[in-house]
Amino acid sequence: MNDEPVIAQIRLNPHSRDVQRDLRDATEMHRTVMRMVPDGLGNSPRHQAGLLYRLDETDTTSTLLVQAHHLDPDRLPTGYGKADIKSLAPMFTALRKGLAVRYRIVLNPAKRERLPLETKGKRGRIVPLSGAEADQWWIRRAADSGLQLHILTPTNMPPIRPRRQNPDSMRHSLVRYDGTATVSDPDALHAAVLAGIGRGKPYGAGLLSLAPAPAA
The missing domain is CATH 3.30.70.1210 (Crispr-associated protein; domain 2)
Incomplete structure (x- = not known):
């Protein structure tokens, strides 16, 4: 792990119940993306993690962009989506x-x-x-x-x-x-x-x- 900020592009699985729940409820979406950052970040974990996210939707796909100092997509719910991570340094x-x-x-x-x-x-x-x-x-x-x-x-x-x-x-x-x-x-x-x-x-x-x- 390093301290360079990274961004994850997650192609959401439309058949996942977790995805369907999060698309209906932004509070649940926030809770899910916070699972990707380390534990123990204190009283302002989103700020400490540098976490930002955006949902980009088309007629056929939903893609979640998540940015933070450290991200672990393996902590997402099983079958949530395919994640590609890249550094923002370049x-x-x-x-x-x-x-x-x-x-x-x-x-x-x-x-x-x-x-x-x-x-x-x-x-x-x-x-x-x-x-x-x-x-x-x-x-x-x-x-x-x-x-x-x-x-x-x-x-x-x-x-x-x-x-x-x-x-x-x-x-x-x-x-x-x-x-x-x-x-x-x-x-x-x-x-x-x-x-x-x-x-x-x-x-x-x-x-x-x-x-x-x-x-x-």
């Missing part, structure tokens, strides 16, 4: 200012409501964003993360509400963005890929995939 090595890339990310665009001054000390609700507001949110976050966007194509995903409710609970309105961009700050981009972007990371948001863009 991608990080290739990042340079001006590099043209294709990207994909599922995001939970949101903002915290501003409260009147007389409510000092209280925090406003977290409000999901949609449409043009969500697009502008991603453009700003991408710029902060070292990406200058050229094309962004949004696809609305099914919303998710965690089963465990708390006073700050919100429905996670997920949007997938695909497009092209130019690397403006390789160090910031490296950090964003490792940490993920935005809220909703336990529910499949925040994992940024990058690939070289075809030459014009």
Whole structure:
């Protein structure tokens, strides 16, 4: 085992009962992917493991991408799917200012409501964003993360509400963005890929995939 981050591409078995359960319930999906990281990571195991994941679905296949410092696909339920693991180190090595890339990310665009001054000390609700507001949110976050966007194509995903409710609970309105961009700050981009972007990371948001863009 080494400390280089890795990513697993898991082609899910549609006949697995565990897969069917997880596709219906994001809380169960999170529990399953957490089985792949080491035990004993303390009070914030997902953060300590650097775990991010995303579900990519087509009409015929479901593929789960899982990123972390260490992953053991043998800890997945029997018959869950076929996993291919690769290191992210070559991608990080290739990042340079001006590099043209294709990207994909599922995001939970949101903002915290501003409260009147007389409510000092209280925090406003977290409000999901949609449409043009969500697009502008991603453009700003991408710029902060070292990406200058050229094309962004949004696809609305099914919303998710965690089963465990708390006073700050919100429905996670997920949007997938695909497009092209130019690397403006390789160090910031490296950090964003490792940490993920935005809220909703336990529910499949925040994992940024990058690939070289075809030459014009």
